Amino acid sequence: MPRNLQAEPLLPVDDIQGDILVGLLKNHEHLIFFEITNLGDFKSFLQTVEITSVRDCLDQRAAIAANKAQDIDRIIATPGLNIAFTYAGLQALGVANLPTSSDVQKFRDGMAASRADLNDPDPAHWQILRPGQPVHGVFIVTGASHAEVVDIIGLRLAPPAANGWKQVHQEVGEVRPDPVRGHEHFGFADGVSQPGIRGRVAAGVPLTPQLGADENQGARGQDLLWPGEFVFGYSGQNQDADEFSEEGGESTPPAPFMKDGAYLVFRRLAQHVPEFNASVKQAAAAIPAGSDKPTATLFGAQLVGRWKSGAPLELASTHDDHRFADGTADANNFEFGDDREGVRCPWAAHIRKAYPRDDVRGNTSPKQSEIDQAEAFTQTRRMLRRGITFGPEVSEAEALAGQSAGGAKTRGLLFKCYVTSIEDQFEFVQQSWCNNVDFSQLGSGIDPIIGQTAPAEARPFLGAAPVTEQSANKPQIANLGLFVEMQGGAYFFAPSIPAIRSF
Numbered sequence: 001m002p003r004n005l006q007a008e009p010l011l012p013v014d015d016i017q018g019d020i021l022v023g024l025l026k027n028h029e030h031l032i033f034f035e036i037t038n039l040g041d042f043k044s045f046l047q048t049v050e051i052t053s054v055r056d057c058l059d060q061r062a063a064i065a066a067n068k069a070q071d072i073d074r075i076i077a078t079p080g081l082n083i084a085f086t087y088a089g090l091q092a093l094g095v096a097n098l099p100t101s102s103d104v105q106k107f108r109d110g111m112a113a114s115r116a117d118l119n120d121p122d123p124a125h126w127q128i129l130r131p132g133q134p135v136h137g138v139f140i141v142t143g144a145s146h147a148e149v150v151d152i153i154g155l156r157l158a159p160p161a162a163n164g165w166k167q168v169h170q171e172v173g174e175v176r177p178d179p180v181r182g183h184e185h186f187g188f189a190d191g192v193s194q195p196g197i198r199g200r201v202a203a204g205v206p207l208t209p210q211l212g213a214d215e216n217q218g219a220r221g222q223d224l225l226w227p228g229e230f231v232f233g234y235s236g237q238n239q240d241a242d243e244f245s246e247e248g249g250e251s252t253p254p255a256p257f258m259k260d261g262a263y264l265v266f267r268r269l270a271q272h273v274p275e276f277n278a279s280v281k282q283a284a285a286a287i288p289a290g291s292d293k294p295t296a297t298l299f300g301a302q303l304v305g306r307w308k309s310g311a312p313l314e315l316a317s318t319h320d321d322h323r324f325a326d327g328t329a330d331a332n333n334f335e336f337g338d339d340r341e342g343v344r345c346p347w348a349a350h351i352r353k354a355y356p357r358d359d360v361r362g363n364t365s366p367k368q369s370e371i372d373q374a375e376a377f378t379q380t381r382r383m384l385r386r387g388i389t390f391g392p393e394v395s396e397a398e399a400l401a402g403q404s405a406g407g408a409k410t411r412g413l414l415f416k417c418y419v420t421s422i423e424d425q426f427e428f429v430q431q432s433w434c435n436n437v438d439f440s441q442l443g444s445g446i447d448p449i450i451g452q453t454a455p456a457e458a459r460p461f462l463g464a465a466p467v468t469e470q471s472a473n474k475p476q477i478a479n480l481g482l483f484v485e486m487q488g489g490a491y492f493f494a495p496s497i498p499a500i501r502s503f
């Protein structure tokens with residue numbers, strides 16, 4: 001059956017902020033956390049400030065694609081500015097009379113209040129955005145270069161005092177240099193997999209085009225989801241459906257001004273790279289000899305579920321294969337159903353924890369109906385990730401010492417994602433999947449990248465057996481270190497552009 005585009009909503013591309021559905025194009029990104037200091041001046045500023053829409057992002061991408069097609073090597077300006085508010089910020093603007101659903105409560109109470117649920121460090125010791133600071137919102141400023149970001153700050157946000165705001169904190173992100181552009185600091189290609197989104201950006205033009213034969217997929221293996229999962233006011237998924245492709249109910253905006261907006265989750269995640277590498281080497285070496293003993297490189301790939309190139313272990317379980325690397329048509333063209341025992345890709349590998357595709361919880365020999373139902377549920381737990389790396393490259397001295405310099409040289413990921421339910425999407429994935437040693441199967445172990453345990457609890461990890469493909473040969477690691485450190489974060493709401501003008 002061909003995809004029925006007409007049944008998908010026409011998305012107001014001029015109204016929705018660009019970072020949500022498309023992603024601001026960026027080599028550099030400044031996150032300017034602000035406090036509103038003068039309400040009248042701030043509201044006047046919001047009336048006219050130039051905000052980057054979904055349409056702007058699509059136009060910028062089209063310009064870059066046209067350049068590439070003509071083989072023109074020239075940097076295209078990609079100015080980006082989006083704005084999101086904390087609950088306190090919406091209150092300051094006088095619009096926070098929200099009903100108290102448990103999800104709105106998550107937003108209202110903020111990330112620090114979920115600390116126990118997420119096994120986050122004590123907020124009193126966070127490095128940034130400790131509770132009690134007057135953070136009303138964040139300006140997300142992006143560009144092709146640092147100079148472009150500074151230019152946007154000068155042209156659109158300055159002068160802060162006259163525009164009724166003041167900076168309370170700033171984070172600076174930068175993509176890593178070639179040839180590891182687009183790779184996070186442990187070295188793995190990031191941003192390889194994103195949900196496909198149903199909906200049209202103009203008559204007959206889908207936001208996510210169908211590139212393969214499957215009418216329920218965008219690129220091959222990229223399942224298409226109803227847009228209500230990521231923006232309020234549209235049909236979403238139905239977690240109880242028989243098939244994930246079924247249209248679910250509307251993601252009703254908790255208040256009318258929230259239509260065409262989304263929640264933004266932000267976390268500063270420091271990465272201890274030399275320590276991670278030393279531990280990967282040590283753990284791989286400690287695995288008893290046998291045909292399934294991995295090299296340090298393979299073991300590292302098993303922690304993530306992909307090789308550094310982005311090629312998934314499901315398609316390349318013993319050797320990296322650039323036919324499936326990031327940017328290729330098949331980088332996401334796989335399910336876990338051919339590997340229910342987790343012998344090619346460990347059950348606890350980061351990508352299998354964070355998006356288990358067709359895995360069925362606690363069941364390695366499911367019936368087709370159970371698989372379909374599990375997939376329908378899983379597709380209500382997705383997120384649009386928009387992170388960027390921060391901090392310097394690892395120095396030779398740090399690499400030799402196997403120890404991070406820390407301080408101003410701290411590096412990591414400024415994690416951002418957009419969802420319409422903080423509770424069911426971001427928090428559920430972190431808590432019920434990544435932190436849960438028995439997901440997706442009993443004894444899977446913790447997500448070795450972002451799983452967080454209660455203090456003093458072990459971090460077990462069950463590896464893979466890609467050569468023998470015998471479950472009994474999977475190595476059991478008793479206690480992996482923790483190499484990603486949550487240093488602070490917050491929940492925001494990114495309203496539509498007309499809503500921002502109406503404040």
Ligand code: HEM
Pocket residue numbers: 184185186188189190191192193194267269270271304306350351352354355383385412413415426429430449450484
């Ligand atoms: C420093 C922290 C993190 C690192 C180093 C990291 C690294 C990666 C890498 C290398 C990938 C594979 C490439 C891709 O599919 O885009 C990935 C995928 C993913 N990550 Fe993370 N990540 C981090 C934090 C998080 C957090 C906090 C979450 C959410 C709770 C998350 C959720 C996901 C999801 C949903 C995927 C896509 C899985 C798929 O669709 O196959 N990650 N991450």
